[in-house]
Amino acid sequence: MGKKINIKNEQSFITFIQNLNKDKATSKHKKILRHIGDDAAVFSNFSEISVFATDAMVDGVHFDSNNSNWLDIGWKCAVSNLSDIAAMGGIPDYALVTMGISKDYPKEKYLEFSMGINEALNIFNCEVIGGDIVSSKNIFINIAIIGHIRDKNFLSRNNANSGDCVYVTGELGGSAGGLDLLQKGKNIEDKYSKKLIEKHFRPYPRLDISQNIINEKITCAMDISDGLYTDLEKISIESKVDIRIFLDQIPIDENLCNYNLEKQRQFSLYGGEDYELIIIGNIEKISSFxxxxxxxxKIIGEIVKKSSNPKITILDKNKKTYTSNHQGWDHLK
Amino acid sequence: MGKKINIKNEQSFITFIQNLNKDKATSKHKKILRHIGDDAAVFSNFSEISVFATDAMVDGVHFDSNNSNWLDIGWKCAVSNLSDIAAMGGIPDYALVTMGISKDYPKEKYLEFSMGINEALNIFNCEVIGGDIVSSKNIFINIAIIGHIRDKNFLSRNNANSGDCVYVTGELGGSAGGLDLLQKGKNIEDKYSKKLIEKHFRPYPRLDISQNIINEKITCAMDISDGLYTDLEKISIESKVDIRIFLDQIPIDENLCNYNLEKQRQFSLYGGEDYELIIIGNIEKISSFxxxxxxxxKIIGEIVKKSSNPKITILDKNKKTYTSNHQGWDHLK
Incomplete structure (x- = not known):
């Protein structure tokens, strides 16, 4: 697909990627009519409705190629895409991977990267069926995933209604805490620090529960990739609603216990890449789920009312508006 | 979809892209269930079989942001993807566009770029339904296109058989000639030079004829994006065949008339980005088409035989093997 870079072992690289999938014999694999090695991939659809997402990561912005394991970088790129599919209530099927690679960079790193992507995709029965390799001074990765929707029901950001409650699927702030430790070069021998760093490098998309959400007839969701506050803002804009959050209800990652409460709150409110889901719906459905x-x-808040100028309010336990003193935190820039 | 860059007018940029498609009311548009602005796009499929391609372009490698019109860059990015769909005999439906953009770069350039993409996609009834915007020192663009296959018949690189003839859909070398003029900074006042430069910046994908190829029951094709010779090599590897090409049969772009014959041959054999198609099949089908x-x-050659060690031979009019003296031409590196 397109103008490839002329590194001597490009063909062997493609063969390597092909071989990663060679021994598959799943029903998914059988639906592939043209795999890696043609102008485009061709496959039979699984259902009437498709879900289609893309996500890019750039060296120096989303990861640091000098201080990361490439298996982890690949894993995280795949997860950030899989998480988008989970947030729609979709089932991921096939991926195209674009790698913008520097000729001078050790080629085995790219093989590790491909293995990391495959490791994450395989867990969720998703397969790489094509892509593009281009030359780029600054390393970048783009993944596009196509998946399908069962039974025509899916989740979206624009279905929040007055009176709905706002729910998050798990503890927040762990990934941001891990990044903070890495950036400070702190001692990471204790078990909490290790856990935080693992959460930073190896997040999980919530595909394990996304079909259950659909089954409960819940229709509004989003994944938390940019941070709870930022992502709630996006829901409020798409659904045109005011949202109220109760600060003490936000589930904070238990491994942040070495930080003071204010720092924990900042990580859980503004930290990205936990890949938990925000779900919004009526209390019976949410409680049942x-x-x-x-x-x-945990239920962390409520949809106040429809609004043409949507806003998010965070209330502390005294019902006073909480204003964070966080500023200039790199992860958010 | 993912971690966006925090430029102040990101939302207004997304709104701009949304508005580019706002007034559409085609049957295609009506099949979109979730558009730009969610974690992923959702749509109803057009047929049982999908075709899925991706292609990236990098500043300084595939284009030069300082010396190009951004409308043209957008056009060409879209065309290189549309051409992959044409090469499979597919019909393009929806695109996701990833932009790796530098914060310091004038934002109106990115708007022009988006308009260029839309201009090309619209001609072929394909629509942008999502994407990702990320921060990157070095500008890059990735497009992923999903399309569909009518009636289960598609084209691929691995269907060439002994005795088949090799055909190209149009004149070659024009884009490479245009690039050569641009690189040399030559006078571009004469009509031939202007045409070559237009071919370089504004190529067309052969979606106009790809369904006719399918209708003739031809099954082997590929688009010429990297250059005739390089792309024939790829077909020979995928189909495991030896290919023989007749040098004097290759249709050379008529606007290359100011170059000597040897240079014309180099452009048409090794120049990329003309986006014509190579078609391979039996002579009756090809002639009918x-x-x-x-x-x-034009028919330019033939499939000699199946081979485990495929090779391409180019014969001149005396049936002697042609060896080009081309070397070190930047466009090919």
Whole structure:
């Protein structure tokens, strides 16, 4: 697909990627009519409705190629895309991977990267069926995933209504805490620090519960990739609603216990890349979902009213508006 | 979809892109269930079989942001993807556009770029339904297109058989000639030079004839994006065949008339980005297609035999093997 870079072992690189999928014999694999190695991939659809997402990561912005394991970078790129599919209530099927690579960079790193992508995709029965390799001074990765929707029901950001409650599927702030430790070069021997760093490098998309959300007839969701506050703002804009959040209800990652409470709150409110889901719906549906499938989740707020100028309010336990003193935190820039 | 860059007018940029498609009321538009502005796009499929391609372009490699019109860059990015769909005999439906953009770069350039993409996609009834915007020192663009296959018949690189003839759909070398003029900073006042430069900046994908190819029951094709010779090599590897090309049969762009014959041959053999198609099939089918739909195309060679170590031979009019003296031409590196 397109103008490839002329590195001597480009063909062997493509063969390597092809071989990663060679021994698959799943029903998904059988639906592929043309795989890696043609102008485009061709496949039979799984249902009437498709879901289509893309996500890019750039060296120096989303990861640091000098201080990361490439298996982890690949994993995270895949997860950030899989998480978008989970947020729509979709089932991921196939991926195209574009790599913008520097000729001078050790080629085995790109092989590790491909293995990291495959490791994450395989867990969720999603397969790389094509892509593009281009030359770029600054390394970047783009993944596009196509998936399908069962039974025509999906989740979206624009279905929040007055009176709905706002729910998150799990603890927040862990990934941001891990990044903070890495940036400060702090001692990471204790078990909490190790856990935080693992959460930063190896997040999970909530595909494990997204079909259960659909089954409860809930229709509004979004994944938390940019941070709870920022992502709530996006829902409020798309749904045109005011949202009220109760600060003490936000589930904070238990491994942040070495930080003071204010710092924990900042990580859980403004930290990105936890890839938990925000779900919005009526309390009966949400409670039923929570009880049956996801007891670790929590109701954290409510949709106040429709609004042409949507806003988010955070209330502390005294019902006073909470204003964070966070500023200049790199992860958010 | 993912971690966006925090430029102040990101939302207004997304709104601009949304508005580019706002007034559409085509049947295609009506099948879109979730458009730009959610974690992923959702749409109803057009047929049982989908075709899925991606292609990236990088500043300084595929284009030069300082010396190009951004409308043209957008056009060409879209065309290189549309051409992949044409090469499979597919019909393009929806696109996701990723832009890796530098914060310091004038934002109106990105708006022009988006307009260029839309201009090309609209001609072929394809629509942008999502994407990602990320921060990157070095500008890059990635497009992923999903399309569909009518009636289960498609084209691929691995269907060439002994005795088949090799056909190209139009004149070659024009885009490479245009690039050569631009790189040399030559006078571009004469009509031939102007045409070559137009071919370089504004190529067309052969979606106009790709369904006719399918209708003739031809099954082997590929688009010429990297250059005739390089792309024939790819077909020979995928189909495991030896290919013989007759040098004097290759249709050379008539606007290359100011170059000597050897240079014309180099452009048409090794120059990329003309986006014509190579078609391979039996002579009756190819001749029927040519006569009815594409009289400008030409049979340029034949499939010699199946081979485990595929090779391309180019014969001159004396049936001697042609060896080019081309070397170190930037466009090919």
């Amino acid at each position: 929570n009880k049956q499938f996801n007891p670790k989740g | 040519n006569k009815q739909f594409n009289p400008k195309g």
